[in-house]
Amino acid sequence: MEWETVIGLEIHAQLATKSKIFSAASTAYGSEPNTQACAVDLGLPGVLPVLNEEVVRMAVKFGMAIEAEVAPYSVFARKNYFYPDLPKGYQISQMELPIVGTGHLDIEMDGKVKRIGVTRAHLEEDAGKSLHEDFHGLTGIDLNRAGTPLLEIVSEPDMRSAKEAVAYMRKIHELVRYLEICDGNMQEGSFRCDANVSVRPKGQQEYGTRAELKNINSFKFVEKAINIEVERQIDLIEGGGTVIQETRLYDSDKNETRSMRSKEEANDYRYFPDPDLLPVEISNTLRAEVTASLPELPTAKKQRFIKQYKQDSETSTTLTSSRQLADFYESVVESSGCEAKLCSNWITVNLLGALNKADIDINQSPIDSERLAGLLKRIEDNTISGKIAKQVFDTLWDSTATADEIIEEKGLKQITDSGAIETIIDKIIVDNPQQVEQYLSGKDKVFGFFVGQAMKATQGKANPAEVNKMLKDKLK
Amino acid sequence: MHNKTITDLAKGLRSQEFSSVELTQAYLKRIKKHTDLNCYITFTEEQALKSAQQADKQLSSGKTSLLTGIPIAQKDIFCTQDVKTTCGSKMLDTFIAPYNATVIEKFNLAGAVMLGKLNMDEFAMGSSNETSFYGAVKNPWQTDSVPGGSSGGSAVAVSARLAVAVTGTDTGGSIRQPASLCGITGLKPTYGRVSRYGMIAFASSLDQGGPMARSAEDAAILLQTMAGFDEKDSTSVDKDVPDYSTGLNNSIEGLKIGLPKEFFNEGLNNDIANTIETAVSEYKKLGAEVKEVSLPNMKLAIPAYYVIASAECSANLSRFDGVRFGYRCDNPADLNDLYIRSRGEAFGSEVKRRILMGTYALSAGYYDAYYIKAQKIRRLIADDFKQALSEVDILMGPVSPTTAFGIGEKTNDPIEMYLADIYTIAVNLAGLPAMSIPAGFVENKPVGLHVIGNYFTEDKLLNIAHKYQQVTNWHLQTPKGFE
Known part of the structure; x- marks a missing residue:
């Protein structure tokens, strides 16, 4: 039988605020355990949460970027469950009235555009961490992460392959970084996802029973986890079994998923509106401010690059993959005055190649746009050949000199006499x-x-x- | 000295008739003499004398407030830095708060002297102070009777002259009912008037701190310090605080008093009904007009309250899990055992009952039938008050259907106990300000007059209470043996 895969993603993007969602404690990563947890984060008796306004602004920004309905009125709710790294015994989240409603995002697969629906996006606080090693059979609790703001972005079950799921996840990843609302750092857990996966015979209307794969923190693992889960479900059904609704954990070492808890064992979270917090009202002033501050989004930027710089689709995708790279490119074009194609070649081939090799990103590039532009000018006006230019590029990478200084010092000027x-x-x-x-x-x-x-x-x-x-x- | 008002004490301190240290020592002596009443859980003698010394210095340097050097006491629900804060529970028997509640911070800034922390029902859940881990508190008017609750220790401290004035908190009547049963003046402010930061939460949407004192005049001075917006409490309201003392003597001629007919139903003791009628006629003499009004949904207040308050408390009390602070059971076998035994061993039965009720009401499949319905009733009740207060300026009635009942009399019947708050609970659901004013005695036990005002009209309530206290002396009565 031919099977169809159905996937929906829940992405947790950690919002890039300096302080926590409901307290003034810092959100910086990597500090000594429990040094960034104040009375509010510890859930001491008598403390109260106060909403960080910046978090609201960021959520609104995201909502506008996916052309979603931004709720004029949204409500925080308590999600009740006991766990040692959840200090209050409930997580402050949003349930019935999330801040961002239905929106969408387009992904590109093999040159074809597919629209993926976003069901909702809501604000919530992160929990702390339980540390099971180094405590001789006991568990250590680190509450530095407790109260870190998260935006949970829930998609429609619109994806039909692991590849589509990854493309969607990358698109969201690109977007939140464009909007500067999340640093996208997956190693540090700033961007992670749960995948709801089910299969159904091709042509069938109803969805199959889904399994939820928890907490996957890399693009590679998302693809692998979904593929292995799809395989498991198909094998199960073809072997006469049935898929049960459950939460499963992906083990990247063994490349397998295994059951965490079934639907029957699932918590009844007993959501109810948090009486400590007022409903969030989005004023027209805030809307206007956010609209004005919205940057050009990746898709629009890509189209503009194709049109304005006569770039092909692939090069434009690369150049607009991050806001910083796109800005870098435009600034090189502008200050060199060189042909757009020359600029993009040097950036996508030479600069990105060198950055990849050094495993750093464009923000950390040792060659800034000004110095690269200086080099390109000398290529275009025939002062140096392309071959010599590569030599100058290497020196630019290792020093702070300008291209002209290097050419002069090393006597690399092209002989045109x-x-x-x-x-x-x-x-x-x-x-x-x-x-x-x-x-x-x-x-x-x-x-x-x-x-x-x-x-x-x-x-x-x-x-x-x-x-x-x-x-x-x-x-x- | 212990029968003087705050205003008189403030004058005495300034004319050097006595010092704050002397005043504090006098109170400490009285407290030690009457420990059998059990109204203090923690007694902060050393700290009190230190702050009294500091107050004396301030008094001589001139930078003072009316409360500088005045010995007061705090309900043990307010977190006090470096001082044990128990909330009346075994759960917090060893808990030393690492920070001050906003209310405590404000009293410290005003230079008030804290004598200690007052007994209360466990986590403010109770109407008789009998659910306290620290034992029942005796009513000084009749020591085999309860003082009411949950602010029972607070009411007794004022009534027996073991503090000049105190704080209380009121979620369903916890300031007004004990004030009524102990013959003192208590004010529950409008929800949002006083910061809840550092006040251990029972039911967040209903809890409100307020003053308990001998007179409206003293209550006004305390509220002046307590009230105001706090950026640490999102539900506190950013609204100017009026001067509560200047208008105390304003005329109340033409005041329109509404008597909700549902307050005078068959559940009300006849003698109490008569006492309230007498008090109302006193107001007529002062020029007030009286009219009957109706709060048709009153009968739904208790069930709605017990759904909402319990639902909120079931989540609010989840943080007491034995992990970070408070009681932890010995040698837990695993995580579940830690939770079950820590909570099982440290919470009392009334607290457990309410956690169970609240958990049930919020459970999948019951949420709409209980929690959502209760919220709708809450809205209806608020609308009833809105309607009534559009016809009249103020509502009056009894605070409690009975006078102080015997210790142990209702402990086995939770429903009977819940009915003790039948007249007070609706006010919390609506978020309105209300007072209990001493209005007489029935069989030598005090009776309080309930006065309910519109939102943020605490100044008017205090004015109305003060005018009454100018022509009556019920608030000046002292229980025998405590004169």
Whole structure:
């Protein structure tokens, strides 16, 4: 039988605020355990939560970016369950009235655009961490993360393959970073997801029973976890079994999913509106402010790059994959005044290659847009050849000098003086009568030898076009 | 000295008739003499004398408030830094708060001297102070009777002159009912008038701190310090605090008093009904007009309250899990055992009952039938009050259907106990301000007059109470043996 996979994702994006969602404690990552947990985060008797306004602004920004309904009125609710790293015995989240309603996002698969529905996005606080190692059979609790703001983005079950799920997750990842509401750091857990996965015979209308895969924190694992789960479900059904609704954990070491708890064992969270917090009202002023502050979004930017810079779709996708990279590109184009294609080639091939190799991102690039522009100018005005340019690029990477300084210091200026080139070429012809003979008898390949000799004699600085032209004239 | 008002004491301190240290010592002596009443859980003698010394210095330097050097006491529900804060529970028997509640902070700034922390029903759940882990509190008017609750220790401290004035909290009547049963003046402010930060939560949407004192005049001085917006409490209201003392003597001629007919039903003791009628006629003499009004949904107040308050408390008390603070059982076998035994061993039966009720009411399949319905009733009750208060300026009636009942009399019948708050609970559901004013005695036990005002009219309530206290002396009565 042919099976169809149905996937919906719940993505948790940690909002990039300085302080927590309901307290003034810092959200910085990696501090000593329990040094960033104040009385409110510890859930001490008598403390009360106070909403961080910045969190609301960020959620509204996200809502507008996915063209969602931003609720004029939303409500925080208590989600009740006991766990040692959940200090209050309830998590403050949103249930019936989330801040962001129905929206959508387009993904591109094999050149085709597919629209994925976003059901809702709501605000909530993160829990702390339970540390099971190093405590000799006991459990340690670190509450630094408790109260960190999260935006939970819930999709419709619109994805039909693990690849689509990854494409959607990447798109959300790109978007939240564009909006500067989440740093997207997956190692630190700032961006993670749960996947709801089910299968059904192709053509069937009703959904199959789903399993929820918990807390997957890389694109690679999302794809693997979904694929392995789909395989498990199909094998199960084809073997005469039935899928049960349950929460499963993906084990990346063994590449398998295993049951955490079934629906029957699931908590009754007893949600109810949190009486300590007022409903969140989104004023028109805030809406207007957020609208004005909304950056150009990835899809729009990509279309503009295609149109304005005559870039192809693939290059535009690469250049707009992050806001910083797109800005970098535009700033290089502007300050160099060079042809757009030259700029994009150097950025996507040379710069991104070097960045990847060094495992750093564009923000940490040792070559800023100004210095790269300086190099491109010298390529375009023929001061240096493309080959020499690569040499200059390496020096730019390792130093703080400008391209002009490097060219000057190392004497890399291209020789365009035809008199000087002529002298060199004449000498080469005189010194290599045998090759001249061969060439004149019809062995065209030998031409390359003369060019090579000329470049060698000038340490690559001769203008290749000039050399070609002159050799052709002389060897007639 | 212990029968003087705050205003008189403030004058005495300034004319150096006595010092704050002397005043504090006098109170400490009285407290030690009457420990059998059991109204203090923690007694902060050393700290009190230290703050009294500091107050004396301030008094001589001139930077003072009316409360500088005045010995008061706090309900043990307010977190006090470096002082045990128990909330009347075994759960917090060893809990030393690492911070001050906003209300405590304000009293400290005003230079008030804290004598200690007052007994209360466990987590403020109770109407007789008998659910306290620290034992029942005796009513000084008749020591085999309860003082009411949950602020029972607070009411007794004022009534027996073991503090000049005190704080209480009122979720369903916990200031007014004990004030009524102990013959003192208690004010539950409008929800949002006093910060709840650092006040251990029972039912967050109903809890409100307020003053308990001998007179409206003293209550006004306390409320002045307690009231105001607090950025640490999102439900506190950012609204100017009027001067509560300046209008106390305003004329109340033409005041329109409404008597809700549902307050005078068959459940009300006849003698109490007569006492309330006498008090109302006193107001007529002062120029007030009286009219009958109706609060048709009153009968739904108790069931709605017990759903909402219990639902909220079931979540509010989840933080007491034996993990970070408070009681932890010995040698837990695993996590579940830690939870079950820590909570099982440290919560009293009334607290457990309410957690169970609340958990049930919020459970899947019951939420709409209980919680949502109760919220709708809450709205209806608020609308009833809105309607009534559009016809009249103020509502009056009894605070409690009975006078102080015997210790142990109702402990086995929770429903009977819940009915003790039948007249007070609706006010919390509506979030309105209300007072209990001493209005007479029935069989030597005090009776309180319930006065309910519109939102943020605490100044008017105090004015109305003060005018009455100018022409009556019920609030000046002292129980025998405590004169």
